[in-house]
Amino acid sequence: MSEVRRGDNVKVHYTGTLEDGTVFDSSDGKDPLEFAVGSGQVIPGFDEAMVGMTVGEKKTVHIPVEKAYGERSDSMVITAPIEQVPPDLEPEIGMLLEVGGPNGEIMRVQVVEINEKEIILDANPPLAGKALTFAIELIECAAP
Numbered sequence: 001m002s003e004v005r006r007g008d009n010v011k012v013h014y015t016g017t018l019e020d021g022t023v024f025d026s027s028d029g030k031d032p033l034e035f036a037v038g039s040g041q042v043i044p045g046f047d048e049a050m051v052g053m054t055v056g057e058k059k060t061v062h063i064p065v066e067k068a069y070g071e072r073s074d075s076m077v078i079t080a081p082i083e084q085v086p087p088d089l090e091p092e093i094g095m096l097l098e099v100g101g102p103n104g105e106i107m108r109v110q111v112v113e114i115n116e117k118e119i120i121l122d123a124n125p126p127l128a129g130k131a132l133t134f135a136i137e138l139i140e141c142a143a144p
Contacts, residue, residue: 006038011140072129
């Protein structure tokens with residue numbers, strides 16, 4: 001049985017947990033996750049964990065912060081005047097929004113604070129600053 005190499009297309013079932021055991025994502029009851037190994041479609045630590053696996057193999061990998069979503073960055077917290085909120089939007093704490101970034105890109109942000117003068121948005125990935133653990137099962141592997 002051949003081992004997964006960079007560039008291979010794989011299908012995996014997975015369950016992702018935080019250090020306290022909380023499940024943050026899982027393919028349980030869904031179609032397997034499909035991606036090309038080494039393409040950047042998944043976090044670096046997950047990508048690296050695939051290399052060398054064989055179909056049917058199961059393993060659990062611990063992914064440190066730097067190979068997951070990286071550290072949280074205060075520079076990713078945006079404060080804007082409340083007047084910039086569209087009049088038809090009623091923001092609430094925890095709400096996810098899409099806003100235009102400085103280079104025209106679309107950024108996903110979470111509303112973290114609202115007051116009469118400003119709205120504070122956090123553009124950090126929700127799992128930034130967290131080490132992650134994944135239980136992975138390789139379902140299928142195909143060369144490109």
